[in-house]
Amino acid sequence: MALLAQGRDPWSLLGLLSQLFLALLLTTGGGGQEPLPRITYGAGDGRRALSLFHQKGLQDFDTLLLSGDGGTLYVGAREAILALDIQDPGMPKLRNMIPWPASDQKKTECAFKKKSNETQCFNFIRVLVSFNATHLYSCGTFAFSPACTFIELRDSNLLPISEDKVVEGKGQSPFDPAHKHTAVLADGMLYSGTMNNFLGSEPILIRTLGPQPVLKTDNFLRWLQPDASFVAAIPSTQFVYFFFEETASEFEFFEKLHTSRVARVCKNDVGGDKLLQKKWTTFLKAQLLCTQPGQLPFNVIRHAVLLPAAASAESRVYATFSSQWQIGGTRSSAVCAFSLKDIKRVFEGKYKELNKETSRWTTYGVPEISPRPGSCSVGPSSDKALTFMKDHFLMDEQVVGTPLLVKSGVEYTRLAVETAQGVDGHGHLVLYLGTTTGALHKAVVSADSSAHLVEEIQLFPNPEPVRNLLLAPEQGAVFAGFSGGIWRVPRANCSIYESCVDCVLAQDPHCAWDPESGTCRLLPTPIPKSWRQDTEQGNPGWACATGPVGRSHQPQSRPQIIKEVLAVPNSILELPCPHLSALASYRWSHGTAKIPEASSAVYNGSLVLLLQGAVGGLYQCWATEKGFSYPVVSYWVHSQDQPLALDPELAGIPRERVEAPLTRVGGGAALAAQRSYWPHFLTVTVLLALVLSGALLLLLASPLGALRARGKVQGCRTLPPGEKAPLSRDQHLQPPKERRTSASDVDADSSRLGTEVA
Numbered sequence: 112m113a114l115l116a117q118g119r120d121p122w123s124l125l126g127l128l129s130q131l132f133l134a135l136l137l138t139t140g141g142g143g144q145e146p147l148p149r150i151t152y153g154a155g156d157g158r159r160a161l162s163l164f165h166q167k168g169l170q171d172f173d174t175l176l177l178s179g180d181g182g183t184l185y186v187g188a189r190e191a192i193l194a195l196d197i198q199d200p201g202m203p204k205l206r207n208m209i210p211w212p213a214s215d216q217k218k219t220e221c222a223f224k225k226k227s228n229e230t231q232c233f234n235f236i237r238v239l240v241s242f243n244a245t246h247l248y249s250c251g252t253f254a255f256s257p258a259c260t261f262i263e264l265r266d267s268n269l270l271p272i273s274e275d276k277v278v279e280g281k282g283q284s285p286f287d288p289a290h291k292h293t294a295v296l297a298d299g300m301l302y303s304g305t306m307n308n309f310l311g312s313e314p315i316l317i318r319t320l321g322p323q324p325v326l327k328t329d330n331f332l333r334w335l336q337p338d339a340s341f342v343a344a345i346p347s348t349q350f351v352y353f354f355f356e357e358t359a360s361e362f363e364f365f366e367k368l369h370t371s372r373v374a375r376v377c378k379n380d381v382g383g384d385k386l387l388q389k390k391w392t393t394f395l396k397a398q399l400l401c402t403q404p405g406q407l408p409f410n411v412i413r414h415a416v417l418l419p420a421a422a423s424a425e426s427r428v429y430a431t432f433s434s435q436w437q438i439g440g441t442r443s444s445a446v447c448a449f450s451l452k453d454i455k456r457v458f459e460g461k462y463k464e465l466n467k468e469t470s471r472w473t474t475y476g477v478p479e480i481s482p483r484p485g486s487c488s489v490g491p492s493s494d495k496a497l498t499f500m501k502d503h504f505l506m507d508e509q510v511v512g513t514p515l516l517v518k519s520g521v522e523y524t525r526l527a528v529e530t531a532q533g534v535d536g537h538g539h540l541v542l543y544l545g546t547t548t549g550a551l552h553k554a555v556v557s558a559d560s561s562a563h564l565v566e567e568i569q570l571f572p573n574p575e576p577v578r579n580l581l582l583a584p585e586q587g588a589v590f591a592g593f594s595g596g597i598w599r600v601p602r603a604n605c606s607i608y609e610s611c612v613d614c615v616l617a618q619d620p621h622c623a624w625d626p627e628s629g630t631c632r633l634l635p636t637p638i639p640k641s642w643r644q645d646t647e648q649g650n651p652g653w654a655c656a657t658g659p660v661g662r663s664h665q666p667q668s669r670p671q672i673i674k675e676v677l678a679v680p681n682s683i684l685e686l687p688c689p690h691l692s693a694l695a696s697y698r699w700s701h702g703t704a705k706i707p708e709a710s711s712a713v714y715n716g717s718l719v720l721l722l723q724g725a726v727g728g729l730y731q732c733w734a735t736e737k738g739f740s741y742p743v744v745s746y747w748v749h750s751q752d753q754p755l756a757l758d759p760e761l762a763g764i765p766r767e768r769v770e771a772p773l774t775r776v777g778g779g780a781a782l783a784a785q786r787s788y789w790p791h792f793l794t795v796t797v798l799l800a801l802v803l804s805g806a807l808l809l810l811l812a813s814p815l816g817a818l819r820a821r822g823k824v825q826g827c828r829t830l831p832p833g834e835k836a837p838l839s840r841d842q843h844l845q846p847p848k849e850r851r852t853s854a855s856d857v858d859a860d861s862s863r864l865g866t867e868v869a
């Protein structure tokens with residue numbers, strides 16, 4: 112906050128700089144605890160089955176609109192508008208599609224103006240709103256010549272667009288598909304914010320359609336900086352709020368300083384009479400601040416949505432931000448919450464005023480004009496009030512947001528929010544966040560305003576931005592538009608949590624443990640009171656306890672199932688342990704003790720065990736999360752020649768016979784399958800040792816060679832194998848080559864090792 116303190120004199124500028132330095136130091140020094148996704152799903156992971164709608168020849172699924180009944184998704188793509196039936200789970204079905212290409216004439220003109228006929232001179236749909244019961248209204252870039260039209264609906268089907276119904280759409284859609292824009296329909300009028308010219312240097316905030324006069328921002332008065340970039344528009348009863356980013360003119364800074372803004376206009380504004388004709392008479396803007404102590408300010412707003420007030424709470428706007436600065440080559444993101452009440456209060460406070468002679472911004476108190484200029488008073492405003500409004504459009508105070516989530520290394524492009532009713536009867540705030548690399552984060556905000564990430568789902572195999580997100584509450588899914596189609600992402604897959612403990616630790620308000628069926632399930636309405644959940648604390652000790660609550664119950668210390676491994680003596684076993692949660696730490700136990708070090712090793716979470724003598728018995732992999740430990744998997748291991756009787760304490764627990772051959776070392780499961788691997792392993796090790804000592808001797812024979820070899824080893828670290836050639840012109844690089852050949856004769860796996868050494 113202090114970083115953006117107003118400053119014009121050198122001292123405050125110096126202060127600003129040192130603040131920035133301090134912020135830099137703090138940020139690089141202490142990372143703080145930012146949330147990690149508890150579970151990460153790669154693209155195509157079967158545990159989070161998503162469905163994709165795409166169609167050959169269609170691309171850029173940028174604009175999404177949900178029908179009033181929630182059963183149809185209208186999509187604005189490149190040169191086409193689609194109606195998708197989303198009522199059934201699974202892939203959205205194409206209801207119908209209407210083409211809306213830019214005219215050939217406009218395309219020719221566009222190409223003539225040096226825009227690309229391959230990527231830019233098309234009609235990219237930018238506005239798609241529900242105008243009335245029978246019509247949608249849509250605008251597109253129309254090959255750098257914005258155009259709009261009404262689209263008639265019949266039974267949720269789109270009727271074709273007739274060319275004579277297409278009108279000019281300047282101010283409603285940008286010219287350039289790369290420019291930001293926003294539009295919202297309120298009381299039958301379209302409020303849009305975008306670039307109003309071909310060059311993209313003249314931003315505009317305009318009201319069109321409907322009975323009221325068309326009103327614009329005044330370009331000459333510089334209410335908006337030339338680079339203003341709109342990301343959201345949110346109507347309330349009296350006002351329409353616009354969220355955007357622009358260069359900050361009120362701060363002097365050694366580089367171009369971006370700042371995020373909220374602007375508002377009154378819905379009942381009719382424009383001025385003599386002054387401010389056809390212009391807003393109620394335009395005001397204020398700075399939005401999203402910072403966390405010790406972090407650089409997140410000064411670039413990316414998207415904002417309103418969550419209307421539930422019964423008791425106040426309406427809040429949730430917005431994602433990134434920073435114009437990068438730390439260590441990565442950007443970070445934040446999500447902040449702003450209450451409408453705070454925004455309103457700032458707009459009722461003092462103004463900033465530009466002194467034209469000194470070019471300094473100063474604070475200006477509240478004017479003695481009644482009704483207050485910029486308030487939505489009915490009746491014509493006085494000339495005095497309008498004159499005041501011309502120059503007093505920036506509020507003095509900032510709207511300070513509450514940071515809910517700060518995450519480095521990701522840039523959130525879009526967000527969607529909802530509240531999910533939990534078993535505890537409270538509403539829990541859920542955020543869905545799309546990233547620039549094609550991931551979706553599901554975050555849940557606790558009562559103390561800190562968020563945890565329930566999961567991260569990688570939507571596309573290749574990183575590319577999520578262009579749009581839309582929550583369809585009736586369908587229990589989020590729809591994500593990107594260049595190649597639309598993903599349907601169900602809110603949750605509770606079945607991946609196999610135990611009550613895991614179900615509760617997930618802290619997903621959509622999932623709860625049903626003790627009757629013994630499964631983690633999507634919470635239905637009405638909410639069954641017997642289901643177990645603890646969204647706030649995630650404490651399974653309490654939520655999964657079977658006895659009286661409050662005692663130190665160990666609800667899961669007894670395994671649910673025991674996997675029985677009957678193995679060949681002297682064989683090497685691999686006992687896998689699924690690491691479901693990234694927030695847990697995992698360890699192994701043997702009986703009541705820690706694992707016996709001598710005859711086993713943990714490799715990538717799995718326990719690798721040499722079955723010899725008395726190492727049989729109970730092996731358990733334990734997860735510890737939030738101070739709570741529970742067995743993830745339990746094995747009863749014994750050998751085929753002397754089966755062990757099961758521990759009486761474990762009687763009554765269902766058992767399942769599994770095979771656990773070693774599959775990793777040697778790379779071949781076939782080799783290892785239920786056959787003693789030990790002699791083979793020894794042979795390989797001995798041969799490898801011989802080969803390595805031979806190589807070492809050769810190297811030591813020539814001190815120069817040793818030096819060169821060291822250089823080469825370093826070279827190997829940075830160069831791909833093909834580029835080693837220039838380094839190996841000396842003849843004593845021959846020996847390593849020989850070594851490699853000999854090593855590969857021994858075993859495929861040790862050859863890999865051999866190359867690394869050489």
Ligand SMILES: *[C@@H]1O[C@H](CO)[C@@H](O)[C@H](O)[C@H]1NC(C)=O
Nearest residue numbers: 157158159160161604606607
């Ligand atoms: C949910 O997870 C279960 C268990 O991993 C899996 O079998 C199922 O296919 C998943 N369902 C969806 C819709 O992702």
Ligand SMILES: *[C@@H]1O[C@H](CO)[C@@H](O)[C@H](O)[C@H]1NC(C)=O
Nearest residue numbers: 218222226227228229230232
């Ligand atoms: C774009 O213009 C070039 C040259 O005028 C032409 O060769 C090419 O076919 C055009 N591409 C498309 C997609 O129209």
Ligand SMILES: *[C@@H]1O[C@H](CO)[C@@H](O)[C@H](O)[C@H]1NC(C)=O
Nearest residue numbers: 242243244245246247261262
């Ligand atoms: C909806 O708006 C269109 C376009 O202005 C108009 O033609 C149509 O009659 C309207 N329909 C209803 C039901 O008001």
Ligand SMILES: *[C@@H]1O[C@H](CO)[C@@H](O)[C@H](O)[C@H]1NC(C)=O
Nearest residue numbers: 687688689690714715716775
């Ligand atoms: C470690 O285990 C995970 C999951 O079981 C697997 O995806 C990964 O490939 C393993 N890594 C190595 C180096 O074996």
